[in-house]
Amino acid sequence: MRARAQKRLALAGAALAVLLFVAANAHLLTVALVSQPECRVSAQAAPARPAC
DSSP: OOHHHHHHHHHHHHHHHHHHHHHHHHHHHHHHHHHOGGGSOOSSSOOOOTTO
8 A cells, every 4th residue: 555545544534533523422412402401501590400
């Protein structure tokens, strides 16, 4: 394998890993907000209940 091809493959793998990490965190945030919407932080509301 040529050095240029190897470098492209390494960069593509790193980009894929970063994309997967961001997607997983976005999914976790979405699931957390959908599962207990009453526990969201709001400027007008009091702090979240201890059970949240």
